[in-house]
Amino acid sequence: DTKPIKIEDAYKNDPERSMALTVNSEKPFNAEPPLSLLADTFLTPNSLFFVRNHLPVPVVDDKMLKTYQLEASVFDKQDTKPKHVKSLTLSDIKRLPKFEMDATMQCAGNRRKEMSQVKEVKGLSWNCGSISTAKWTGARLTDILKAMGFKDEDFNKKYIQFEGLDVDPTGTPYGSSIAMEKALDPNQCIMVAYEMNGLHTSKKLIIKFMILNYYNVLRTSAADHGFPLRLIIPGVVGARNVKWLKKIVLSDEESHSHWQRKDYKCFNPSVDFNTCDFDTAYAVQETPVQSVISEPSASSSVSADDGYVTVRGYAFSGGGRGIARVDLSLDGGETWLNAELDNNGQSPYKSWAWTLWEATVPIPKNKKKLDLVCKAVDSSHNVQPERIEGIWNLRGLLNNSWHRVSVKVEG
């Protein structure tokens, strides 16, 4: 059985990464930034942006790049081959109207570590850092489909499927799908990005940056985050935002990818791997309201002499829903106060990026410990669940329970 050797080999071209990332898995590479740095800036520096790879990073060399085409077609179960095959080159896509958007990407497994402490789950043990924000530049998906020349009848399909260049040992590419209804709605702001935080994912810039000695940082951004094209479906779980985007299929069926059909689905807390039925379960798409305390950290202490403690963090909700309120408690949830919100001017219905929050509050007298808790309310007045038990699921997805950090008070 030579399979394990083949898998090992497949990762030999993976890029170098920033030493600042905490690695959860080397092959495939999965890593998150330290929580203390994460909510420091509205846009996450590319080198600190969390990396969630399902497969080896595909090599996109100069030769491939010259002939790179985003392909699209119509295909259904009853078809023997794809119909209405279309394609656009990278230059074609870069000539379309430029679309720019700040959007937060969150892994469905963010905060899985806490969920597994309640009861074991299957999956990478993410802390609170598999979430990051970038300014994405590219073309709207609807503009790309229009430029490809699809006709109205082609859009009568139920789903739109996406495939990346990354493949498993059998040669099957990573894939996802979303409802056509969502894909065609311009207010959903779905785009194909060729820039991330202003760094062009183009060889020309890589060369320019090599001269400036930024090569490794940029190579990281580009290679780990989808160079040369990444699909951005803002407010939808990271797994649907296909990296190294190569192929689009209009179909009445969901993507046949393992990750669309046999993963990234939630079950009720009583369902285990013997009783789960992935076929009838609902695929995770938009993410629920979330908030996390990034400072102080769990192992830290505050000084009673300072009189005040500053508590900070991030809050985010899927589907463009903004954050209406972040409640902070210093006593484990007995009493609450409002945090100050900074949403960077986003509107309540198109908040594709997170809201950073902060509160500077007096340290209560005669306390040896502060039991910090945060919980956010989004623009639809959905709230985070208090306990993990009610949302526990076998894959450890979408843990958005109240975030708790206890710190010592010294002096």
Added chain:
Amino acid sequence: DTKPIKIEDAYKNDPERSMALTVNSEKPFNAEPPLSLLADTFLTPNSLFFVRNHLPVPVVDDKMLKTYQLEASVFDKQDTKPKHVKSLTLSDIKRLPKFEMDATMQCAGNRRKEMSQVKEVKGLSWNCGSISTAKWTGARLTDILKAMGFKDEDFNKKYIQFEGLDVDPTGTPYGSSIAMEKALDPNQCIMVAYEMNGLHTSKKLIIKFMILNYYNVLRTSAADHGFPLRLIIPGVVGARNVKWLKKIVLSDEESHSHWQRKDYKCFNPSVDFNTCDFDTAYAVQETPVQSVISEPSASSSVSADDGYVTVRGYAFSGGGRGIARVDLSLDGGETWLNAELDNNGQSPYKSWAWTLWEATVPIPKNKKKLDLVCKAVDSSHNVQPERIEGIWNLRGLLNNSWHRVSVKVEG
């Protein structure tokens, strides 16, 4: 002081109502259908549709109807009088493309009774029935605004305000506002309805139905639910769906109505009437995910001899989000099973109406009592909170905690 007498008089023209409704307040009239009947049908019969009036029902007689106009204008703080005043008659509106939609209406105070049992709140003591579903027929709001002849620049305002014919003792009308961004999005399906469940809110039909002896039922539907025009903003709390719609204002300001600015806002659980700041709080618009057990009822018992118990109810989420799952527990939340869902064919992103659910499950042996609990998950994977304490707010709004019903097992 003659004020109380004036208020009494103002209700003397209120319509007759179905005896089946449970009255929470006579003046203004507020009443809900019995929970046992509520989830029997996807569309709620008009006579059973919950009634939430803030003020006396305005009298719309033949004479008024003949000259009834929906008025609209642009107005801002710095303006001395409304600009670009436009209007449409009822016939104008009925000549616009007909738009039909099944939508659920839910009062922000639905399930307040349970919240006040945790700690006293201010507001009508609604049980679980201030929610109902109708097939609404009318014209899209965007078509109405277009037909009125507003120009693109008029839509650069931040808000759109609505006023009803119903007025308080000072003559100030009921009002609400929503973000212009939402109002202009055709996918939000906002409409002005002139029919409710196929019953035309027109005098001609009232006369036709009088002959059929349905006069009282129809008069109820029409008068209590906004005859001759009701604004429908599906997935948004009832209070913004202005009844007896008379006036639209495009403005950079929210409606100055008491109900937009000093009511229908949530605060954290520690805020009381001495510390609340309505000016900075977020106005309730889209409602969070909700579910309720409608059968069996709390006072009922089930027979162990039957072997099985059928549990039924409704689930609903705001903003068009569909229901992904309803979890049912028979043991107070220790173990869970999936209920069968009937969403009447609605899509996940345009589920403007509720999902009815049902589960027929074996009655566990040797149990004297079943502690039934339900909780729903919506298409954004938001969940209902387990306990009321974390969402408690001084006005008792948006209680969507897990719904619990305990029933005796006999025999």
